[in-house]
Amino acid sequence: MDAEDQLALPLPADPGSVVADVRDFLRGLKADLPLLFPARSRRVRKVPFRGGMLDFRVDVDSEARYSRFQESEEGLLLIRSPNDPAKPREILNEWYRGKASALFSERTALWAARMGLAYRSVRIKDQRTLWGSCSKEGNLNFNWRVVLAPPEALDYLVIHELAHLREMNHSRRFWALVAAQCPGWKAQRRWLREHSRELKKA
Ligand SMILES: [Zn+2]
Structure with a gap:
């Protein structure tokens, strides 16, 4: 894209779409630069399971409607919805x-x-x-x-x-x-x- 093309971009019709554009831009940045945007909580806790200890992490996904779990070899990740009133322990x-x-x-x-x-x-x-x-x-x-x-x-x-x-x-x-x-x-x-x-x- 050259400079002329950029100038020729139409202005967004409503402020909502500007917010959406900024959000998309930040999301892209987060994906590209994870170190600058650490997840809100990456503290690793050890929790017992089947006689051993599992790594347990909690992330907050501001857009998640429900909390959910991701299980992997690294352990257990709770992706918590901000709407969830329950504590991570619960x-x-x-x-x-x-x-x-x-x-x-x-x-x-x-x-x-x-x-x-x-x-x-x-x-x-x-x-x-x-x-x-x-x-x-x-x-x-x-x-x-x-x-x-x-x-x-x-x-x-x-x-x-x-x-x-x-x-x-x-x-x-x-x-x-x-x-x-x-x-x-x-x-x-x-x-x-x-x-x-x-x-x-x-
Ligand atoms: Zn018995």
Whole structure:
């Protein structure tokens, strides 16, 4: 484009389009010069997940209508909507609950098939005192905080609750059922006991 062409550009008809042009220009600059326009919060927090630690970052997208998550090898990025009244911690706990729902559904289906048991439902609860429970009717409840624990501890809990479908007690027969599927059950039970304080803080 030469100088003459620039002069020949028509003036925008309304101020709104000027604002839009400036916004587009800034957006282009941001993309080109990320160091001059750091995201509003790039502080990395470490948050527990499946026995390890995930990098957790929060960005604010002024145009986002809803908050959303991006998962990648670098960890978890919360792209927060300015309209979202929830704190990042609360939004993160919702993410954990979603993960818990998927993981407990999947692991319960798998272990029930292996143990030859039928159950009715899997529900995710927000309990401060219990990791899981099982009703006579076959309704299993699990605490979402167990997704913070190692996968083996989560599996132990699933096996434990499923074994209650056959033995509604903690008798020798019950523990034999658990041990048949989970030989390391004592270590997993101990892990959950020893970490219950920090898990329940979440
Ligand atoms: Zn039990």
